[in-house]
Amino acid sequence: xxxxxxxxxxxxxxxxxxxxxxxxxxxxxxxxxxxxxxxxxxxxxxxxxxxxxxxxxxxxxxxxxxxxxxxxxxxxxxxxxxxxxxxxxxxxxxxxxxxxxxxxxxxxxxxxxxxxxxxxxxxxxxxxxxxxxxxxxxxxxxxxxxxxxxxxxxxxxxxxxxxxxxxxxxxxxxxxxxxxxxxxxxxxxxxxxxxxxxxxxxxxxxxxxxxxxxxxxxxxxxxxxxxxxxxxxxxxxxxxxxxxxxxxxxxxxxxxxxxxxxxxxxxxxxxxxxxxxxxxxxxxxxxxxxxxxxxxxxxxx
Amino acid sequence: xxxxxxxxxxxxxxxxxxxxxxxxxxxxxxxxxxxxxxxxxxxxxxxxxxxxxxxxxxxxxxxxxxxxxxxxxxxxxxxxxxxxxxxxxxxxxxxxxxxxxxxxxxxxxxxxxxxxxxxxxxxxxxxxxxxxxxxxxxxxxxxxxxxxxxxxxxxxxxxxxxxxxxxxxxxxxxxxxxxxxxxxxxxxxxxxxxxxxxxxxxxxxxxxxxxxxxxxxxxxxxxxxxxxxxxxxxxxxxxxxxxxxxxxxxxxxxxxxxxxxxxxxxxxxxxxxxxxxxxxxxxxxxxxxxxxxxxxxxxxxxxxxxxxxxxxxxxxxx
Numbered sequence: 001x002x003x004x005x006x007x008x009x010x011x012x013x014x015x016x017x018x019x020x021x022x023x024x025x026x027x028x029x030x031x032x033x034x035x036x037x038x039x040x041x042x043x044x045x046x047x048x049x050x051x052x053x054x055x056x057x058x059x060x061x062x063x064x065x066x067x068x069x070x071x072x073x074x075x076x077x078x079x080x081x082x083x084x085x086x087x088x089x090x091x092x093x094x095x096x097x098x099x100x101x102x103x104x105x106x107x108x109x110x111x112x113x114x115x116x117x118x119x120x121x122x123x124x125x126x127x128x129x130x131x132x133x134x135x136x137x138x139x140x141x142x143x144x145x146x147x148x149x150x151x152x153x154x155x156x157x158x159x160x161x162x163x164x165x166x167x168x169x170x171x172x173x174x175x176x177x178x179x180x181x182x183x184x185x186x187x188x189x190x191x192x193x194x195x196x197x198x199x200x201x202x203x204x205x206x207x208x209x210x211x212x213x214x215x216x217x218x219x220x221x222x223x224x225x226x227x228x229x230x231x232x233x234x235x236x237x238x239x240x241x242x243x244x245x246x247x248x249x250x251x252x253x254x255x256x257x258x259x260x261x262x263x264x265x266x267x268x269x270x271x272x273x274x275x276x277x278x279x280x281x282x283x284x285x286x287x288x289x290x291x292x293x294x295x296x297x298x299x300x301x
Numbered sequence: 302x303x304x305x306x307x308x309x310x311x312x313x314x315x316x317x318x319x320x321x322x323x324x325x326x327x328x329x330x331x332x333x334x335x336x337x338x339x340x341x342x343x344x345x346x347x348x349x350x351x352x353x354x355x356x357x358x359x360x361x362x363x364x365x366x367x368x369x370x371x372x373x374x375x376x377x378x379x380x381x382x383x384x385x386x387x388x389x390x391x392x393x394x395x396x397x398x399x400x401x402x403x404x405x406x407x408x409x410x411x412x413x414x415x416x417x418x419x420x421x422x423x424x425x426x427x428x429x430x431x432x433x434x435x436x437x438x439x440x441x442x443x444x445x446x447x448x449x450x451x452x453x454x455x456x457x458x459x460x461x462x463x464x465x466x467x468x469x470x471x472x473x474x475x476x477x478x479x480x481x482x483x484x485x486x487x488x489x490x491x492x493x494x495x496x497x498x499x500x501x502x503x504x505x506x507x508x509x510x511x512x513x514x515x516x517x518x519x520x521x522x523x524x525x526x527x528x529x530x531x532x533x534x535x536x537x538x539x540x541x542x543x544x545x546x547x548x549x550x551x552x553x554x555x556x557x558x559x560x561x562x563x564x565x566x567x568x569x570x571x572x573x574x575x576x577x578x579x580x581x582x583x584x585x586x587x588x589x590x591x592x593x594x595x596x597x598x599x600x601x602x603x604x605x606x607x608x609x610x611x612x613x614x615x616x617x618x619x
Contacts, residue, residue, distance in 0.1 A: 138319040141599045142591075145557030146575075150591055153579060154327045230448050234561045237450050238576050253454060257564065258580075268458055272451035280446035 028292060035288025041281040049096040056090035060247040063087060073266050080266035083256060088266060091247035092274050098248045099278065102163050103228045110167030111221045114174025115213060121175060122182030123205050129179075136172040144169045148231060149240050157243045162235060166228055177220050178213050185212040215293040222286035226279040233275050249275045305610050313603050320595045321377070325370050328588050340582075360386075360584060377592070383585040385578075392589045395574050400593075401474060403563065403570035405482075406489045407555055411548065413494025414501050419544070421498070422505025427532060429510065437502060444499035449558045453492045453565030489562040489570075496558060497551050504547045508540040515539075542613060549605030556598055 029036030048055050057078070063086060073080040079088035121129045139147065151165035185191065186209065194204050235241030236250020239258050244251055252271040256263035336353060348356070357363050361372055376382055382392035390398075425437035474482060512518065513536055521531045560572035567573070571590065578586040 134315070134319075137316060138323055141316050141320055141602075142323075142595050143553045143557035143598055145560060146591060146594050149560075149575075149579065150324070150327050150587070153587065154330050226446065233448055234450060234557075237448075237561055238564055238579070240576075240579050253451060254564075257454065257567075262461055263454075263458065265458060265462070268451070268454050272448065272455065275448050275451065276443075276446050279448075280443065283442065283446055 028288075032288045032291065034284055035292070038281045038284035038288070041277070042285055045096055045278055045281065046100060048093055049100045052094045052097045056087075056093040058087035058090040060091045060094035061086070061245045063090070070264050070267075072264070079270045080264065082252070082267055083259075083261060083263075088252070088270055091252055092249070092270050094247045095249040095252065095271065095274060096278070098159065098242055098246065099229050099232060099275075102159065102166065102232045102242070103225050106163045106166040106228055106232075107170060107221050107224045109163070110170030111174040111217065111224060113167070114171040115178045115210075115217050117171065118175040118178030119182050119205050119209050119213060122179040123186060123209055124201065132175070136175055139168070140172045144231060145234055148235060149238070152235065152240050157240065159242050159246075162232060162241050165235075166231055169231070170224055170228070173224070174217070174220055177216060181213050181216050182209055185209050219286070219290045219293055222282065222289050226282040226286065229275065229279050229282065302610065306607055309603055309606055309610075313599055316599050317596065320599065321374065321592065322370075324588060324591055324595070325373060328584070329366065373588075382589040385586050386583050387581050392586055395586065395590070396571065396593060399569060399571045399574050402482075402486060402568060403559055403572055406486050406493065406559055406563070406568070406570060409486060409490035410493035410497060410555060410559075413490060414497035414548070414551075417494065418498035418501030419505050422502040422544075423509060423532065423537070425502070426506045426509035426513070427528075434506075437506070441499040441502045444495055445503075447496075448561075449492050449496045450561035450565040452495070453488065453562045456488055456492065457566055485568055488566045489559065489568055492562050492565075493555055493558050497548070497555065500547055500551055500554075501544055505540065505544050508543045509536055512536045512540045542609070545605075545609065545612065549602065549609075552598060552601050552605070556594055 025036075065081065065087075069081065070083060071081045073088075079092060082088055082091070117132065121132045142150075148162075148165045148169050151168055152161055155161035155164060191204060191208055194208050199207070232241060232248070233250035233253070236248045236252075237254035237257070239251075239254050241250055242248050244255065249271040253268065256267060336348065336356065340348065354363075361369055364372070380393060382396075384391045385395070421437050421441075425434040428434050509532070515536075518531060518536055521535045522528070526534075559570070560575060562568075563570045563572035564576050571593070575587070575590045575594070577583075578590060
């Protein structure tokens with residue numbers, strides 16, 4: 001009789017889990033090839049961002065070849081050089097780092113705060129709900145970009161202040177979505193049951209309401225990633241984002257415009273393409289996440 | 302209807318007051334003092350004690366904070382919005398001179414977005430899963446991802462390289478020289494229009510596809526109405542509501558976007574003035590222009606809400 005040891009069970013369990021993961025991914029890609037492709041593209045961009053120093057050929061800010069100003073793309077500089085001879089390819093690669101970092105952290109922070117707030121506001125209701133609704137409406141009466149601009153101005157320009165400013169612009173949007181999910185989840189009988197056996201409000205919110213909000217939150221957060229990347233780039237373009245000389249895609253596009261210089265085509269095309277491809281990948285991936293998590297919405301918008 | 306409008310207007314008032322409070326507070330929590338923000342750290346050290354006091358007084362910052370706020374509210378009500386620190390222009394001058402250009406850009410872009418987005422969306426829905434539909438969807442997804450300021454910069458660059466185009470230097474108003482004025486605004490209006498058209502096309506397509514399955518559409522078809530009329534007379538009426546709503550939601554996109562696109566085209570509108578004020582740390586100008594942008598946003602949202610109620614009677618009574 002074969003003996004089954006505890007290790008065997010653990011190994012089998014792990015194998016089964018990996019297999020189910022692989023299977024889920026394969027299944028997803030078969031049903032949603034666009035989603036799978038955009039997911040791959042995101043992985044590639046994340047790889048470039050994480051390993052930027054190895055992927056880049058030069059240092060993004062310290063390297064500047066004054067004998068090769070505004071040089072067209074070629075074998076020495078794959079995407080050409082900018083006005084002061086910095087290597088554009090390396091700057092685009094390092095720009096991915098800033099863009100993704102800002103976008104991920106801002107969306108996580110802003111949307112998580114928004115989600116917690118939304119659950120509390122929807123579940124507790126009453127005065128908290130009314131006051132927080134009024135307050136968030138105020139935040140929403142600024143156009144996003146302008147709100148982000150004055151917040152960065154108030155806090156001083158830097159990577160972290162840009163992140164804080166952008167995440168603040170996310171809060172009202174996610175509160176609104178998660179609050180409405182909470183309001184409908186709250187009506188379920190199992191919530192009443194939990195209350196009846198004496199669960200505290202905090203426990204009901206964390207154990208019973210929040211899990212129901214995970215799927216809509218994921219849809220919301222992936223949708224926000226694309227728009228946040230554009231927002232960060234806009235701030236950089238306007239010269240009020242992460243300060244120069246840090247290589248960000250927005251800074252690279254805005255620098256020559258602010259200086260009143262006419263840029264060469266490669267200085268405009270490559271950073272812009274980087275933004276577009278990244279945002280496109282996130283948007284398409286977000287759409288397929290939504291289709292996968294919320295079949296009711298499939299095919300809409 | 303009048304009751305609804307009154308209620309909506311009354312709701313806008315606290316929003317506007319809140320707007321002034323938030324802007325005021327944000328401008329007061331600037332790190333360090335205003336002088337550092339305006340002149341930089343070294344610049345501030347070079348100022349003499351009297352200079353500092355004089356500048357602080359000229360900005361009205363020597364008074365207690367609640368008085369500063371009351372003063373600002375008085376300024377707003379009397380439309381004396383103070384003066385640029387670096388230039389002779391008053392904020393009202395800036396708004397009167399540059400505002401119309403931004404307004405024109407906004408209006409033209411909304412018209413363009415409907416002219417492009419709606420027909421493409423309707424046709425895509427009618428010819429579902431044909432190459433036309435795929436092309437429409439492809440371009441709308443693409444244009445959602447293209448940052449509008451990049452599209453603007455690309456257009457400017459192409460014009461500069463091919464036609465030796467130059468950025469407009471001054472403000473030219475529509476009533477002075479319509480043709481020259483149009484040359485200034487068409488670029489930003491086009492870029493912002495395409496950006497919104499992408500959203501509108503997607504929404505029009507999906508809203509129409511949803512309406513097409515309704516019973517009354519089947520009835521309209523069954524009585525032998527031409528498909529074109531079924532769509533235009535019956536389906537579109539209900540499908541248009543979410544599109545109008547979206548167009549209202551896009552106002553935020555439009556107002557924020559116009560700032561970046563004006564900068565890309567070098568158009569002397571309000572947005573570019575705002576960006577310049579940020580660069581120069583022109584305290585008074587920033588505070589008041591941000592208020593104007595917020596006000597326009599709140600008021601246009603109000604108009605959009607009222608227009609829904611006008612189009613859809615169900616809203617008035619809910």
